[in-house]
Amino acid sequence: MKILITGGAGFIGSAVVRAAIAQGHSVVNVDKLTYAACLDNVASVADNESYVFFQGDICDRAAMDRILKETQPEAIMHLAAESHVDRSIDGPGAFI
Numbered sequence: 559m560k561i562l563i564t565g566g567a568g569f570i571g572s573a574v575v576r577a578a579i580a581q582g583h584s585v586v587n588v589d590k591l592t593y594a595a596c597l598d599n600v601a602s603v604a605d606n607e608s609y610v611f612f613q614g615d616i617c618d619r620a621a622m623d624r625i626l627k628e629t630q631p632e633a634i635m636h637l638a639a640e641s642h643v644d645r646s647i648d649g650p651g652a653f654i
């Protein structure tokens with residue numbers, strides 16, 4: 559199955575990316591690469607022919623439309639998030 563995973567450079571998303579590739583799925587990873595991202599976590603699959611990465615913001619409708627049209631995923635696993643509680647108190651706008 560071809561799965562589009564958002565936030566695939568984050569803690570949870572990168573684990574899902576690695577697991578999906580290990581189980582034989584194709585993965586389209588879309589991540590904005592914020593302070594929370596770590597591409598090292600998906601380095602082990604970066605050269606896999608079933609893996610493709612797009613740096614993109616899920617809030618950018620036009621960019622997401624382009625990626626969806628280009629990659630035609632069969633499923634989406636949405637793991638992109640602003641996840642740090644302290645930051646949500648300092649600046650809730652980004653979290654909303």
Ligand SMILES: NC(=O)c1ccc[n+]([C@@H]2O[C@H](COP(=O)([O-])OP(=O)(O)OC[C@H]3O[C@@H](n4cnc5c(N)ncnc54)[C@H](O)[C@@H]3O)[C@@H](O)[C@H]2O)c1
Nearest residue numbers: 565567568569570589590591592594595615616638639641
């Ligand atoms: N970490 C946990 O133990 C845990 C447990 C249960 C649920 N969750 C949930 O899983 C989700 C992911 O958590 P995490 O710990 O992996 O967070 P994380 O902060 O480690 O990763 C989030 C990823 O999302 C990306 N991102 C942020 N905004 C984006 C945007 N606008 N467009 C594209 N990418 C964007 C970041 O660059 C980062 O790579 C959250 O919804 C969290 O609440 C996490």
